[in-house]
Amino acid sequence: MALAYDGAIQRLIDSFASLPGIGPKGAQRIAFYLLSAPDEESDRLVEAIREVKDKVMFCEVCGNVCEASPCTICSDPRRDRTTICVVEEPKDVMSIERTREYRGLYHVLGGAINPMANIGPSDLNIAGLLKRLDNDEVKEIIVALNPNIEGEATTTYLGRLLLPLDLKVTRLASGLPVGGDLEYADEITLSRALAGRRAV
Amino acid sequence: MALAYDGAIQRLIDSFASLPGIGPKGAQRIAFYLLSAPDEESDRLVEAIREVKDKVMFCEVCGNVCEASPCTICSDPRRDRTTICVVEEPKDVMSIERTREYRGLYHVLGGAINPMANIGPSDLNIAGLLKRLDNDEVKEIIVALNPNIEGEATTTYLGRLLLPLDLKVTRLASGLPVGGDLEYADEITLSRALAGRRAV
Numbered sequence: 001m002a003l004a005y006d007g008a009i010q011r012l013i014d015s016f017a018s019l020p021g022i023g024p025k026g027a028q029r030i031a032f033y034l035l036s037a038p039d040e041e042s043d044r045l046v047e048a049i050r051e052v053k054d055k056v057m058f059c060e061v062c063g064n065v066c067e068a069s070p071c072t073i074c075s076d077p078r079r080d081r082t083t084i085c086v087v088e089e090p091k092d093v094m095s096i097e098r099t100r101e102y103r104g105l106y107h108v109l110g111g112a113i114n115p116m117a118n119i120g121p122s123d124l125n126i127a128g129l130l131k132r133l134d135n136d137e138v139k140e141i142i143v144a145l146n147p148n149i150e151g152e153a154t155t156t157y158l159g160r161l162l163l164p165l166d167l168k169v170t171r172l173a174s175g176l177p178v179g180g181d182l183e184y185a186d187e188i189t190l191s192r193a194l195a196g197r198r199a200v
Numbered sequence: 201m202a203l204a205y206d207g208a209i210q211r212l213i214d215s216f217a218s219l220p221g222i223g224p225k226g227a228q229r230i231a232f233y234l235l236s237a238p239d240e241e242s243d244r245l246v247e248a249i250r251e252v253k254d255k256v257m258f259c260e261v262c263g264n265v266c267e268a269s270p271c272t273i274c275s276d277p278r279r280d281r282t283t284i285c286v287v288e289e290p291k292d293v294m295s296i297e298r299t300r301e302y303r304g305l306y307h308v309l310g311g312a313i314n315p316m317a318n319i320g321p322s323d324l325n326i327a328g329l330l331k332r333l334d335n336d337e338v339k340e341i342i343v344a345l346n347p348n349i350e351g352e353a354t355t356t357y358l359g360r361l362l363l364p365l366d367l368k369v370t371r372l373a374s375g376l377p378v379g380g381d382l383e384y385a386d387e388i389t390l391s392r393a394l395a396g397r398r399a400v
Contacts, residue, residue, distance in 0.1 A: 005265070005294065007267060008248070008251045008252045008255045008256050008267060009252055009256055009265060011248045011251065011252075012248040012249060012251070012252045014248075015244055015245040015248040015249075016245070018241070019230045019233060019234075019245075020229050020230060020233050021222075021226045021229055021230065022221075022222070022226075022230075026221045026222075028291055028294075029220050029221055029291075030219050030220060030221065030222075031252065032265075032289070032290060032291060033219060033220050034219075034249060034252065034253070035252055035253070035256055035265065039253060041218070042249050042253050044215055045215045045216070045219075045249065046246050046249050046250065048208070048211045048212040048214075048215040049212060049215075049234060049242050049245065049246050050242075050246065051208045051211065051212070052208045052209060052211075052212045052231065052234065052235055053234070053235075053239060053242050055208045056208050056209055056235055065205070065209060065232075065235065067207065067208060089232070090232065091228055091229075091232060094205065
């Protein structure tokens with residue numbers, strides 16, 4: 001009795017199911033979709049995977065992903081070089097860029113301190129950050145990590161580490177998300193919003 | 201201001217986002233996962249896609265996917281050749297195989313009648329089914345289509361089409377899903393379960 005698909009299809013389903021956020025049913029759906037899709041579509045996917053693995057590298061300055069190091073942001077003369085925004089992952093750079101409010105530079109740590117997953121400060125790109133602070137150009141570090149336990153721990157660690165330097169170190173405001181509902185805000189978020197209240 | 205990623209990463213995100221069930225955030229997550237994954241993992245995915253496109257074909261008898269036609273089920277001498285179970289898609293064959301209750305053959309229509317999507321009987325593999333009924337070997341057709349409007353329409357169509365032939369034509373039972381809750385069953389399912397009630 002055939003309880004798994006013929007070799008090639010099952011291997012494709014397994015490959016997709018091993019990607020984050022895709023379960024066995026979703027992987028099966030994608031495999032059959034690709035099977036029936038025109039060759040150009042599967043070729044485009046294959047080519048995109050190959051291209052990313054061949055071309056994409058990490059910027060030697062900020063640690064962001066790029067196709068030429070230093071990256072387009074680090075080498076852009078119009079960016080404000082006195083401010084560095086520290087984030088966990090390359091995708092966080094994109095989130096902040098989308099606000100169109102920030103004109104400074106970035107530094108990508110590559111994660112956050114997480115003792116449960118055995119990730120300590122030495123596993124993050126913190127040495128690279130300190131090296132960038134060697135000259136006196138940088139005036140402010142904005143720590144923009146995720147508002148969870150790991151992000152908080154890393155923010156505290158960076159705050160202490162940068163304390164001796166003559167720098168303004170700031171963090172993103174905590175509070176109610178815009179468009180949110182007071183009734184559904186959790187207690188911690190609400191008490192942070194209260195503590196950080198501003199004049200109208 | 202960089203509002204999209206550098207070329208290669210954005211192309212990979214777009215390629216994944218065009219697959220069914222993957223949204224832009226999921227595609228971004230997968231792209232960064234592949235970027236950091238060992239080369240063997242991305243190579244395995246690329247190879248699996250290539251292999252499926254190169255090797256997998258449709259069985260000339262039943263229309264199921266296979267690597268050699270006729271497929272392993274059609275060419276298995278231990279299967280009961282007097283019964284054909286008609287399904288919409290290759291994945292439905294796998295669902296029925298997983299019950300381990302069915303020992304007959306299959307026929308994959310490749311979809312269901314859907315006037316909204318311009319899919320009529322002639323777009324389905326129905327001619328192939330009739331051809332298989334030319335000899336007198338087949339005694340029963342089990343119509344196992346999805347219990348939705350398209351599946352119902354196709355079941356009705358097949359029922360009428362097969363009526364003149366000397367065949368038992370059956371369909372899957374409708375009723376309460378096992379492990380379900382009477383309170384949450386919809387009215388149509390519950391009335392089908394009532395109509396199809398059986399002696400205890």
